[in-house]
Amino acid sequence: MKCDAVIVGAGIVGLACALKLNLAHPKKKIIVLEKEDRAAQHQTGNNSGVIHSGIYYKPGSLKAKNCIEGYNQLLHFCRSYDVPFDICGKIILASSHDELPRLHALFQRGQQNGLSGIRLLSSGEIKEIEPFAEGVAGIFVPQTGIVDYKRVAEKFTELLLKRGVEIWYNVRVAALRTMPDCVEAVTNGEVLTASVAVNCAGLHSDRVARNSFPNLDVRIIPFRGEYYKLKPHSEKLVRGLIYPVPDPAFPFLGVHFTKQIDGGVEAGPNAVLAYKREGYRKRDISLRDMWETVSWHGFQKVARRYWKVGVEEMIRSYSKKQFVHSLQKLVPSIKESDLEAGGAGVRAQACSRSGELLDDFFFLEDKHVVHVCNAPSPAATSSLSIGETIAQRAALHFS
Ligand SMILES: Cc1cc2nc3c(=O)[nH]c(=O)nc-3n(C[C@H](O)[C@H](O)[C@H](O)COP(=O)(O)OP(=O)(O)OC[C@H]3O[C@@H](n4cnc5c(N)ncnc54)[C@H](O)[C@@H]3O)c2cc1C
Incomplete structure (x- = not known):
C-alpha cells in the first residue's frame, strides 16, 4: 500500500497535523493510523478541557x-464549526x-507574552x-476558556473524512522504517510506504x-492526573477556574478547580507516577512500562531529586x-463530603537522559x-498551531 503521508496517532x-497537511496539499493521499477503535481515547479525551491563555x-x-497562535486558531x-466553548x-x-x-513573576511573564487585560x-x-x-x-486572566477537546477532535475527524483523508482504526504501528527514498510503516496488518511519516503517538x-x-535521548514517563468532581450541591463554591501558583520546578500546574463546558466542576488533576502508560486506575500495572521508567537514567535522577514530592503525591x-x-x-x-470520585488522564511527559522533565514541546526529524x-x-x-508547524516540516519531504 502506498500513500504520500502516514500519521501515527489520532x-x-x-x-490537527493531518488537517493542516491536507489543507495545504489537498491532492496528497494521507492516512492516519490509530491503534484504538476511535479517535481521542487517551490524553485528548481525558484532559481538563482548558483553553490555555499562554501565561x-x-x-x-x-x-x-x-x-497563543493555537488559541486564536482554536x-x-x-x-x-459550532463547537461550544466559553471564555x-x-x-x-x-x-x-x-x-x-x-x-x-507570572504576571510579568503574561505581559511579556502579550496577554492584554490580565x-x-x-x-x-x-x-x-x-x-x-x-x-x-x-491574577485574573480573562483569555482562559473551556471546551471539550473530544468534541474538537470529533470535528477534526469529520472534516478529515469529508476531505478524503483516511483514518484506519485498530491499526498499531510497530515501527517506522526509513528507506533511502521513503518510509515504511510496519503495522499489525499491512506495511504502508509513504514519502513522509509523522509520529504523534x-x-x-x-x-x-x-x-x-x-x-x-528522551523517554516518556507517564504521570497520572486524578480528578474529583464537586457534588451538585457544592458546585456553588466555584464559579469558574481557580488555580494555585505553580511550582516552577515541575511542568504541572498543581491541583485546581475547573468548570466544565457541559456543566459541573472538576477538582484536580494531581500528578502521580503511573505504573502503566495507559493506566487510568491505581491498580493498572504493566511490567514493561514500569521497567522502562525505572531503568531510565534520567528518571532515576529525577526520582533522587524529587523523591519527597513523589511520596507526597502518592499519599x-x-x-x-x-x-x-x-x-x-x-x-x-470545601470539605471531603463536597467531592465525589472523578476520572483520570495520563500525561506523556518526556524525561531526558540527563534527568530533566522537558518543559517545552520537542520535535525530532x-x-x-x-x-x-x-x-x-x-x-x-x-494543536492547530503545532499541526501547522509539523505539516510544513513534513511537506518538505513530498518533493
Ligand atoms: C490529565 C491531563 C490534563 C490536561 N489538561 C489540558 C488542558 O486543560 N488543556 C490543554 O491544552 N492540554 C491539556 N492536557 C494536555 C493535552 O491533553 C495533550 O497535550 C494532548 O492531548 C496531546 O495530544 P496527542 O495527540 O499528542 O496525544 P494523545 O491524545 O495521547 O494521542 C495519541 C494517539 O496515538 C495513538 N497511538 C499511540 N501509539 C500508537 C501506535 N503505535 N500505533 C497507532 N496509534 C498509536 C494513541 O492510541 C492515541 O490515540 C492535559 C493532559 C492530561 C493527561
Whole structure:
C-alpha cells in the first residue's frame, strides 16, 4: 500500500497535523493510523478541557508561541464549526506571602507574552470573582476558556473524512522504517510506504521514535492526573477556574478547580507516577512500562531529586483528606463530603537522559519522519498551531 503521508496517532495533535497537511496539499493521499477503535481515547479525551491563555510559558519558547497562535486558531475553528466553548477567564491565587514573588513573576511573564487585560487582584477583588476563594493576592486572566477537546477532535475527524483523508482504526504501528527514498510503516496488518511519516503517538511516541533513533535521548514517563468532581450541591463554591501558583520546578500546574463546558466542576488533576502508560486506575500495572521508567537514567535522577514530592503525591493520591487539604488552600470551606470520585488522564511527559522533565514541546526529524516527542499541556490548546508547524516540516519531504 502506498500513500504520500502516514500519521501515527489520532489524538488531537495527529488529527490537527493531518488537517493542516491536507489543507495545504489537498491532492496528497494521507492516512492516519490509530491503534484504538476511535479517535481521542487517551490524553485528548481525558484532559481538563482548558483553553490555555499562554501565561505560564517562557517567552520565545515553542509552548508560548504555539499556545497563543493555537488559541486564536482554536477559537476560530470552534466558532466556524459550532463547537461550544466559553471564555470564562481564570484566577491564579497566592495562598501565602511566600508565593507572592512567584505570582508577580507570572504576571510579568503574561505581559511579556502579550496577554492584554490580565490584572493583579487584592484579596478583596478575588472574592468579587470567586466568593468562596481565598488568597493574599491573585491574577485574573480573562483569555482562559473551556471546551471539550473530544468534541474538537470529533470535528477534526469529520472534516478529515469529508476531505478524503483516511483514518484506519485498530491499526498499531510497530515501527517506522526509513528507506533511502521513503518510509515504511510496519503495522499489525499491512506495511504502508509513504514519502513522509509523522509520529504523534503521545504516550508511545518514544517507542515509535526509537526505531529511527535507537539512542533516543528522551523517554516518556507517564504521570497520572486524578480528578474529583464537586457534588451538585457544592458546585456553588466555584464559579469558574481557580488555580494555585505553580511550582516552577515541575511542568504541572498543581491541583485546581475547573468548570466544565457541559456543566459541573472538576477538582484536580494531581500528578502521580503511573505504573502503566495507559493506566487510568491505581491498580493498572504493566511490567514493561514500569521497567522502562525505572531503568531510565534520567528518571532515576529525577526520582533522587524529587523523591519527597513523589511520596507526597502518592499519599495524596490514596488520601482524599490530603487532596482536599490542597484544595482548601484555594477554597477553605470545601470539605471531603463536597467531592465525589472523578476520572483520570495520563500525561506523556518526556524525561531526558540527563534527568530533566522537558518543559517545552520537542520535535525530532529523521530522513522521512517527523517525531513529536513531547507534546504535554497546553498541546490541546496549541494543536492547530503545532499541526501547522509539523505539516510544513513534513511537506518538505513530498518533493
Ligand atoms: C490529565 C491531563 C490534563 C490536561 N489538561 C489540558 C488542558 O486543560 N488543556 C490543554 O491544552 N492540554 C491539556 N492536557 C494536555 C493535552 O491533553 C495533550 O497535550 C494532548 O492531548 C496531546 O495530544 P496527542 O495527540 O499528542 O496525544 P494523545 O491524545 O495521547 O494521542 C495519541 C494517539 O496515538 C495513538 N497511538 C499511540 N501509539 C500508537 C501506535 N503505535 N500505533 C497507532 N496509534 C498509536 C494513541 O492510541 C492515541 O490515540 C492535559 C493532559 C492530561 C493527561
